[in-house]
Amino acid sequence: MTKDDVKQIVLDIIAEIAPDEDLSDVKPDVRLRDQLDLDSMDFLDIVMELRKQHGIEVPEDDYPQLASLDSCANYLQPKFEALNA
């Protein structure tokens, strides 16, 4: 799974939990909260959907790793690889 694949997974989840947002031009290196209307409950939704849809666990201490699409990809890619191994 490539980092772009991981980014798309995260974007698909955001499309579900924040359906009013325009996701056509999300900048991967900018914090998601700085470019989308997302609050702490929404980030908890991202964590929940990663758990439900993909069996990925994100411990609370690692929540800052979900700040941007790039950081999501860097953090989650090894977890997806481990699942698929």
Added chain:
Amino acid sequence: MSTRPRIVITGIGLTAPNGNTLAEYRANLLAGRANIQNIDMRYMGQVHAGVCDYDARKYQSRKEIRNGTRAGSVAIYCAREALADSGLDWESVDKSRVGVYLGTTEHGNVETENEIHNISQFNYDTKFWTHHHNPRTVANNPAGEVTMNLGITGPHYTIGAACAAGNAGLIQGAQMLSLGECDLAVTGGVSESIHTFGIFAGFKNQGALAHHEDPNQASRPFDKGRNGIVVSEGGCVYLLERLEDAKAHGAKIYGELAGWAINSDATDAVLPNPVRQAECMRLALSRAGLEPGDIDIVSTHATATSMGDIQEVTALKEVFGESSRTRINNTKSFIGHAMGAAGALELAGNIPSFEDGKVHATINVDELDPECTLPNLVLNQAESVEKVDTILNNSFGMLGINSVLIVRRYSE
């Protein structure tokens, strides 16, 4: 109540199974058009229900709808429609002086059942339980969602009053206006109850859930063949103001809250007590300075259970038995039992009588139960009358809570 300020209705917004505006709802009530559907209920199969089809996106983002509750959405729609109806310049309203007081029969069943179903898909592992559960199920949720949607910073809470809640919401709003706690009261009642199987199953196992081959004929108060309640969702929000405030901004005044009462049976959790119901009606009448013979329309609570209807008829005979002027009707025969919204919706269905001089019927009475005979029960077809000046609205609930609200035509 002689020293309290006069309280008037200056806006109405609603969603009912047969109408998403007061005009549409009223037209269907006068034309005898019910709207009850068959829906699939989790664990139960097909049940009758009154379903609303208002456009939630009119006033809410997709995310608000996703994260909030159906009751909150119904409340927001009705509140925003009431504000639009009032013609108030919302931008100039002091939001800290607005109070939101909404009646609910219950709240949280829907969301809890949904989450239990959700975790059942994950072997009941509670790490899949949503973090939205608590804000969705707190008892103030529907009123709180209204404040967030509209930026209202005055007080808000719900009034839990079983199926007496619609009237109770209005009464609470009037009391808070009288106390000076707010200048504009957003009141009424809401219900999302068709989304919880527990309410249907509870009524069914109590022998009180209606069934009929034609869903539109399932809700049949006072008919000999009645066999229970049709559960419905819906909402109705009234804007209430002190008369001088309403006049100051040239409000359209629908009517004046003339008197009200709430009391308790203190006898049985489910079987109503006609003695206390009659006492509640008489208390509301005395507070309004009216006699039974002064009431033009009694909007009954009757839900089409075998005993409940007879109990209310007993109370009505005691209070209105000698009043030749009083017409008696029932709105649940059209829309089912909208639970926390019932009292508020049923009153709204009758308020246009002040303008059009018509009394909508109680429909689906093929054979009037001899134990439910009442003078001037408006059966199956709307009646035209000379003039309607007063409406008495009954709304009763489990645990023996009775609420009665009297609205009269506004005059100087």
